Amino acid sequence: MGHSHAVSGALVFSAAAPFLPPLVIGRPLQPGEVLVGVLLTAGAALLPDLDHHDGTVAHLFGPITRLLCRTVARLSGGHRHATHSLLFVALAGAGTRAGVARWERGLTDGLAFALLLLAVHALLPHTAGPRAPFRATTVGLAAIGTACVDSWLPGTGAWLPWAVVLGTLTHVLGDCLTRQGAPLLWPYGRRFEIVLINRTGNRFETRFLVPVMTVGTLVLAWLAAFAPTALTGMAALTGMAGLTG
Numbered sequence: 001m002g003h004s005h006a007v008s009g010a011l012v013f014s015a016a017a018p019f020l021p022p023l024v025i026g027r028p029l030q031p032g033e034v035l036v037g038v039l040l041t042a043g044a045a046l047l048p049d050l051d052h053h054d055g056t057v058a059h060l061f062g063p064i065t066r067l068l069c070r071t072v073a074r075l076s077g078g079h080r081h082a083t084h085s086l087l088f089v090a091l092a093g094a095g096t097r098a099g100v101a102r103w104e105r106g107l108t109d110g111l112a113f114a115l116l117l118l119a120v121h122a123l124l125p126h127t128a129g130p131r132a133p134f135r136a137t138t139v140g141l142a143a144i145g146t147a148c149v150d151s152w153l154p155g156t157g158a159w160l161p162w163a164v165v166l167g168t169l170t171h172v173l174g175d176c177l178t179r180q181g182a183p184l185l186w187p188y189g190r191r192f193e194i195v196l197i198n199r200t201g202n203r204f205e206t207r208f209l210v211p212v213m214t215v216g217t218l219v220l221a222w223l224a225a226f227a228p229t230a231l232t233g234m235a236a237l238t239g240m241a242g243l244t245g
């Protein structure tokens with residue numbers, strides 16, 4: 001389900017936010033970047049399902065996105081093929097990085113808008129209806145988010161590739177927990193699956209997993225934005241306890 005994928009992407013970004021940026025871009029994220037990063041990663045966590053003609057992404061703009069998804073499916077070998085692999089994750093990250101290096105703010109703003117569209121569409125399912133006012137709300141919110149990125153967060157391009165990697169990786173690994181699994185090592189065809197979630201959209205997922213992940217995201221994102229040292233300190237203490245124990 002698109003909603004669960006978006007929430008899991010958001011959770012993984014908020015958990016990684018205090019640790020990953022100092023390692024990969026040499027500085028911690030500002031509070032605004034944490035908030036936007038959570039949403040961008042939620043959007044990126046839908047990208048692998050560009051190969052699904054009847055999924056959340058396909059429903060975004062009706063026939064236009066359905067055609068896009070059908071085309072991606074045809075090119076990638078069908079649903080849960082090439083776009084559900086570690087190669088896709090790596091290419092999505094490397095492609096974003098190369099695009100940001102070449103087109104800088106233009107690419108950053110364009111991709112941010114697309115990912116925010118997906119995030120809003122998936123996180124607020126009532127906006128996903130076919131009726132135009134709901135779609136206008138989705139576009140409006142994504143445009144406001146993009147304007148914020150452009151005006152106040154000039155460093156977004158540096159960490160955007162990592163948000164794309166975290167989001168797509170979370171999706172692919174999440175699909176491994178369901179039946180059918182995912183061909184992680186595509187083009188090698190073997191599917192990897194550890195079936196924890198029997199049927200996508202079942203009660204365990206909607207009544208337990210998604211609410212728990214949502215609360216986890218809110219807590220971790222708040223800590224990452226306003227008290228990142230609490231998290232890094234906690235991790236250091238746990239590490240030390242592990243070493244001494």
Ligand SMILES: [Zn+2]
Nearest residue numbers: 048049084175
């Ligand atoms: Zn999928």
